[in-house]
Amino acid sequence: MLEVGDLVKEFGGLRAVDGVSFTLAAHTITGLIGPNGAGKTTLFNTIAGVHRPSSGSISFLGRRIGGLPPHRIFHAGLVRTFQIPRPFAGMTVLENTMLVPAGQAGERFWNNWFARSQVRAQERAGRERAREVLDFVGLERLSGEYAKNLSGGQQKLLELARVLMAEPQLILLDEPGAGVNPTLLVTIMDKLRELHARGITFLIIEHNMDLIMNLCNPVLVMAQGRLLMEGPPEVVRNDPRVLEAYLGGVLA
Template sequence: MIQVDNIAKSFGGIKAVDACSFEVAEGSITGLIGPNGAGKSTLFNIVTGFLKPDSGRILLDGDNVAGVPPEQLFHRGLVRTFQTPHEFSRMTVRENLMLVPAGQRGENLLQSWLRWARVKDQERQLLDQVDDVLAFLNLDHIADTLAGNISGGQKKLLELGRTMMTDARVVLLDEPGAGVNRTLLATLADAITRLNRERGYTFCVIEHDMDLVAQLCAPVIVMANGSVIAQGDFDTIRRNPQVIDAYLGGVPA
């Protein structure tokens, strides 16, 4: 589905991503791990159009989309979440989800005046979709709570919920487990697994929690110094001497 082909990106002479290549297969939950500064988030920003690479290609279903703006990739089903959630803190959880779908009739002044019945019909459909997302993520009990007042873990679930309000086909998750307590982390992991198995989502996941990576991800890709140094299943990766030296530390488990 996504092919990262020889991508490079430098900032002020420092190579953040250096000749990086790998694939995210359709229907997979692909893990992307490595030490801080390995270039993982920079690569996510390139794949999702927030940064242009200096060289290389990003293929989405065979089309080179390197440098294509995020809003265009959004309409092609490629979306991402961020390590720090970006909720609208003064709006409720439900309202945050309602905002997501593009092209809502109520955004058009003429349609609001002349086709009010159609606007209300679409709004009812969106509310049904929001209720489905809230129930799926076990957030229905805080639907009317201001998003700024919910916990960090609940904000991560809300970020995931926002992707469910789109026509997402492939979702890039940037450290979904960071700062999330173990109870909500289990809910988050279950939601990702169900979205993958039941609704056909493809995921690429940056994560430092190795228990979560082991639970969710196959294959696992390891980056260090801007390049891919290893890839394979988790058991193979954790025994790779180069990975142990660059990231995991200690001795093979």
């Protein structure tokens, strides 16, 4: 599904991603781990189009996407979340979810006068779809709440709901477990398993080793901008290079 070949991203004299190559199979949940500063988020940002590659290639479903702007990559079916969710704070949970689908007739202001029936029909369909997605992630009861009033874990679920409204094929998740209480973390993991069973592919950055080891296979390991190894979680957990280079000899 995703092919990254000898990818390099430099910022001035700093090479944040240094010749990374890997392939991502469809219908997998792949973990990406490494210490702070390993280059994980820069790799995500480069794949998602936030940064242009300095060199190397990125292909999604056989199409070169390296260097494309984020909105074109998004519309191709590859979407990402952020470690710190960024909902529209002054909008409700339902409104945040409804605004995601592209090409809505109401986005063109003249349609609100000359194509009202089309706008209303799309809005009804969008509201119904949004409620289905919010029910799936467990936020339907909060659909009328302002996003700014949600807890950190609930905002992570809202971010997942917004991603699902785009009907993606591949989701890049940036630390879905960060700042989330244990109960909501279990909920998030369960929802990811359900989505995986429906055919969605995931690449997940995460520092929570329990989440990675119980959810992901394979696991990619980065350090100093490079890919150190790739393998099943039980192999990664016991690899001396990982224990030494990333976790000071202890993989919790």
